[in-house]
Amino acid sequence: MKEVYPGIFLIKEKGTLGAIKPPENIYVLAGSDGIIYDAGYGTKRAVKHLVSEIKKIQSNYEEQNRDFTINRIIVSHCHPDHFSGLKRIRKTLGIKITLTKKSAEIIKTKKSFNKSFETDAYEDYMRMRKNYARKIINGLKNIGSRIFYRRIFGVSYIEDPDDIIDSNTEISINGEIWKIFPSPGHAIDHISLYNEDKGILFSGDNILRTITTWLGPPNCSVEEYIKSIKTIQNLPNLKLILAAHGSPIENPKDRIAEILSHRKEREKQVLNIIYNNRENGISPKNIIKSIYPNNSRFLLQVARGWIVLTLKMLEEKKLIKRQETKKCILFFPTVTS
Ligand SMILES: [Zn+2]
Incomplete structure (x- = not known):
């Protein structure tokens, strides 16, 4: 645990399995009306570690005769690395769970959660999946994710959050106003x-210090992501970003500029590949292969997400067009000179 700013503590949860279960940051905003930001994993071990770190902060505060009460999370x-611990943390610390309407809908039940990860039509289309294949894949995904999330992440669902808030609102934490x-x-x-x-922003997964935020179907959008980053770029007085993974970002402006230019370069990269294949067109699969020629099958699954979403965005912007045959989709640039 580390005090990253006076009164704000970062508790790191250990990760395992590399990118599949990454180390996770949980923040405690300590004071008389404190809050926990993000719940991390829900395994017994993860929550035990969190609680023991919180107890340390508490005894530090009490030694200094300062108020320490945490009221909510x-x-x-x-995403499972952020909400899985909610139920167990509430039970152990006796605090309230505050969720936005959208989040509450997603993690209400196992069913609603699985539904939020079902493949969308665009994704199926890119892979030339038929309807029955889609059903089978969603079914398998459900079974797989149920076992995986339960065992490895300690997921539990929240049917009864204590408070529901708007996703655009202000809340009071330790007597200070924070904007959501x-x-x-x-x-x-x-x-x-x-x-x-x-000038402090809790950025969740949107802005990370060294890692590029994962984007992929069905729930992500490159356009929305860029819009969100630009909103953050325009925040007045932004000085410090506390991210959900990795260490604090003390040069937020530079990091934001880097992220935006990275996304622009990636968009250009995809457009160039399509332009270079303007004679015969190129399939999504071959676009992915030409960007990641050496990746393993598993890594390709993780990496392909942003490419599919970028294709979707370029189609919407009418910068590329598609030609469909029974067996494949080919992309062409709309401007060929
Ligand atoms: Zn996430």
Whole structure:
């Protein structure tokens, strides 16, 4: 545990399995009306570690005769590495769970959660999946994710959140006003938490110090993501970003500029590949292969997400067009000179 700003503590949860279960940051905003931001994993071990770290902060505060009461927990978005611990943390610490309407809908039940990850028509289309294949894949995904999330992440669902808030609102934490605003793109229900006086933003998964935020179907959108990053770029007085993974970002302006230019370069890269194949067209699969020629099958599954979404965006912007045959989709540039 580390005090990353006076009164704000970062508790790191250990990750395992590399990118599949990454180390996760949980923040405690300590004071008389404190809050926990993000719930991390819900395994017994993860929550035990969190609680023991919180107890340390508490005894530190009490030694200094300072108030320490945590009243609630909120989450940045409903990906399993962020919400799984909610139920167990509530039970152990006796605090309230505050969720936005959108997040509450997603993690209400196992069924609603699985539904939020069903493949969408665009994804099926890109893979030339037929309707029956789609049903089978969604079914298999459900069984797989149920076992995986339950065992490895300790997921539990929240049918009865204590408070439901709007995703565009203000909340009081330790007597100070913090702004909550929607920042979709990486996840449809993603929110950010900002205090203008301090210039501190809790960015969740949207802005990470060294890693590129994962984007992929069905719930992500490159366009929405860029829009959210630009909203953050325009926040007055932004000085420090506290992210859900990795260390604090002390040069937010530079990091944001880097992220935006990275996305622009990626868009250009896809457009160039399509342009270079303007004679015969190129399939989504071959676009992915030419960007990641050496990746393993598994890594390709993770990496292909942003490419599919970028194709979707380029089609919507009418910068590329498609030609469909029974067996494949080919993309062509709309401007060929
Ligand atoms: Zn996430």
